[in-house]
Amino acid sequence: MKILYGVQGTGNGHISRARVMAKALGQQDIDVDFVFSGRAPEQYFDMQCFGDYQTRNGMTFISENGRVNVAKTAKQNFMANIFSEIKQLDLTGYDLVLNDFEPVSAWAARQQSVPSIAISHQAALQYPVPKQGTSWFNELLLNRFAPVDIALGCHWHHFGFPILPPFVEVSASCGDHSHQILVYLPFEDPDRIAEFLAPFDQYQFFVYHSIKPIKGIAGHIQWHGFSRDGFKQHMSQCGGVIGNAGFELASEAMTLGKKLLVKPLLGQFEQLANVAALQLLAAAESMEQLDSAILTRWLKTPSPKPIAYPQVGDALVDWLKKGDWHQSERLCQELWSQVELPENWHKRQ
Secondary structure (H helix, E strand, O other): OEEEEEEEOOOOHHHHHHHHHHHHHHHOOOEEEEEEEOOOHHHOOOOHHHOOOEEEOOOOOOEEOOEEOHHHHHHHHHHOOHHHHHHHOOOOOOOEEEEEOOHHHHHHHHHOOOOEEEEEOHHHHHOOOOOOOOOHHHHHHHHHOOOOOEEEEEOOOOOOOOOEOOOOOOOOOOOOEEEEEEEEOOOOOHHHHHHHHOOOOOOEEEEEOOOOOOOOOOOOEEEEOOOHHHHHHHHHHEEEEEEOOOHHHHHHHHHHOOEEEEOOOEOOHHHHHHHHHHHHOOOOEEOOOOOHHHHHHHHOOOOOOOOOOOOHHHHHHHHHHHOOOOOOHHHHHHHHOOOOOOHHHHOOO
């Protein structure tokens, strides 16, 4: 079996899920090529596990100060010339296209009649799971941005639908140092982040951001560029995580038993849906702005129990090899039967 795996490169959550799948596919000696789109080629990092991967412009969004800039997003995507990229992607010789919300490979598969399977969090949002801020445009985006033949979604809870558990691979927890907090707010202005954290000098903050603040950093704040190994180490030892409402970061925090405070990227439908689910499950605190009062309250809360999600990637690769791709319900049921969800989650279904 030869597979092309298309991965959305905007943010790091899709890439984190692809890392889990790359490892699982490699263990089964399946021939797979990766193509990423959504960011400039030089902005990808720690990509060794994907071998000789390809990049495309694809489609993405532009954010400013924690909010999607609709005008700049439309201009960027209009200039991306995605139609040429779709036409030029030759799928000759591929038996299957796996897709994590990546439009170039998805549309190329449709035009060239190559079977395609989505493995993404967005696919779970096609079911009536918790959401907010829904609109006809968002529903159109979910269905037409990266269309596939079969859609397998993943979520923190199945909510009664054939949805997979999260794809999670984390370092073993090094304990719960309650006064150490990991901060990942890549869409926020760095100076606003530094100002927001400065008054809380009884805590130590490990901030990961591509840009350093101009106005300086308080001594209890450590500022880091993007590094997967460093990030995983701080994740394993911290007492809590402050981040945007991306799916993979929250999944890793839940797996390690780290309390979670999220600030969604406003205007980004997926992140708003994630907040709705987190609130329903009482799995995280949220804030629409960098709110000191909410941070003060959240810092005093205890850590939750870890959730032992199964090795979804390994099970999914076994399922792919069997070839009965239109039967996914049993796979989902078997995986969820291995998960012990928090008791309060069951009460909030």
